[in-house]
Amino acid sequence: MDGSEKPPRGSAAHRVEAALLEEIAAGGIAAGERLDETRLAERFGVSRTPIREALSRLAAQGVLESGEGRGMRVAQYSxxxxxxxxxxxxxxxxxxxxxxxxxxxxxxxxxxxxxxxxxxxxxxxxxxxxxxxxxxxxxxxxxxxxxxxxxxxxxxxxxxxxxxxxxxxxxxxxxxxxxxxxxxxxxxxxxxxxxxxxxxxxxxxxxxxxxxxxxxx
Known part of the structure; x- marks a missing residue:
């Protein structure tokens, strides 16, 4: 699934995306903070596949950006x-x-x-x-x-x-x-x-x- 394809409502990827969006919008995850796939998978009780799908969607929306290596972080702005x-x-x-x-x-x-x-x-x-x-x-x-x-x-x-x-x-x-x-x-x-x-x-x-x-x- 690429960033243009929205995960089905109720799916694990949709649930993770919605939860992270709410947390980022409310400032619960700081600008520049790195998101670790393994820790997110443990937190949400899912495999890393829906985590990657959710992060890909958030990156396509400009909420996340590529960090060091292959990781993602909350977007930073000047x-x-x-x-x-x-x-x-x-x-x-x-x-x-x-x-x-x-x-x-x-x-x-x-x-x-x-x-x-x-x-x-x-x-x-x-x-x-x-x-x-x-x-x-x-x-x-x-x-x-x-x-x-x-x-x-x-x-x-x-x-x-x-x-x-x-x-x-x-x-x-x-x-x-x-x-x-x-x-x-x-x-x-x-x-x-x-x-x-x-x-x-x-x-x-x-x-x-x-x-x-x-x-x-």
């Missing part, structure tokens, strides 16, 4: 590359906020609010790994609200690639609380049903995040 990625991410996130404000259903709003409640709970507990997972779900729930799978995948791809870098911006529990509180202001603008206000709110949110990421990297 400050210039990060700046370029965040420039694109900045506009895509603003578009998602704009469309979400126009298309928001009661169900979508409820899902966003549940994700935000989890962000607050994790922040108050000072639990960084939990907060990173909740923060990912918060943004993904906004993407889902627009009900456009093509835009969703583009936005989610940038979050996957920048996850290890965004995780570094949280230095202490105070940063988690401040981030969760900034979500409240953003949601007020998205829930206002004014698409221009929603887009500008997301731009401000992403600009502040971008500055912290560059400072931490």
């Amino acid at each position: 400050r210039e590359e990060l700046a370029q990625m965040f420039e694109a991410m900045h506009e895509i996130e603003a578009l998602c906020a704009r469309l979400a404000s126009q298309r928001l259903t009661l169900l979508a709003r409820s899902q966003i609010e549940v994700a935000q409640a989890e962000c607050k709970a994790a922040a108050e507990a000072g639990d960084l790994p939990r907060y990173l997972r909740a923060n990912e779900e918060f943004h993904l729930s906004i993407y889902r609200a627009i009900e456009n799978p093509y835009i969703f995948e583009i936005a989610a791809d940038f979050r996957r690639r920048t996850g290890p870098f965004r995780a570094k911006k949280f230095a202490d529990a105070g940063d988690l609380v401040a981030s969760a509180e900034s979500h409240d202001d953003l949601l007020e603008k998205i829930f206002s049903a004014n698409s221009n206000i929603a887009a500008e709110g997301m731009r401000q949110h992403m600009a502040a995040s971008f500055l912290r990421v560059l400072a931490a990297n």
